[in-house]
Amino acid sequence: MMCGGTSATKPATAEIQEIADKVRCEVEAxxxxxxxxxxxxxxxxQVVAGMNFFIKVHTGDDNFMHLRVFQSLPHENKPLTLSNYQTNKGKHDELTFF
Known part of the structure; x- marks a missing residue:
């Protein structure tokens, strides 16, 4: 990973699913x-003053969305923040900074 850049794309883990689950209600609202x-x-x-996660989420049928979720540093003890999201994404759309 280059300094300030995003990591390579990786398969989602249980931790990433948990992050997506925590912002689901906000996205649906x-x-x-x-x-x-x-x-x-x-x-x-992406390492920042905390961590940005760019997550591709399958929302049913052929529909996907991209989420950007910010996780603050552990000592700040703040909840996850849905920073932004993009709808109308496809299975093969690349995750990029947004």
């Missing part, structure tokens, strides 16, 4: 809909 599925499939991370 902003989109004013419930997703039949919300499965993290891959992710990238």
């Amino acid at each position: 902003k989109e004013n809909k419930r997703f039949p599925e919300f499965k993290a499939v891959e992710y990238k991370s």
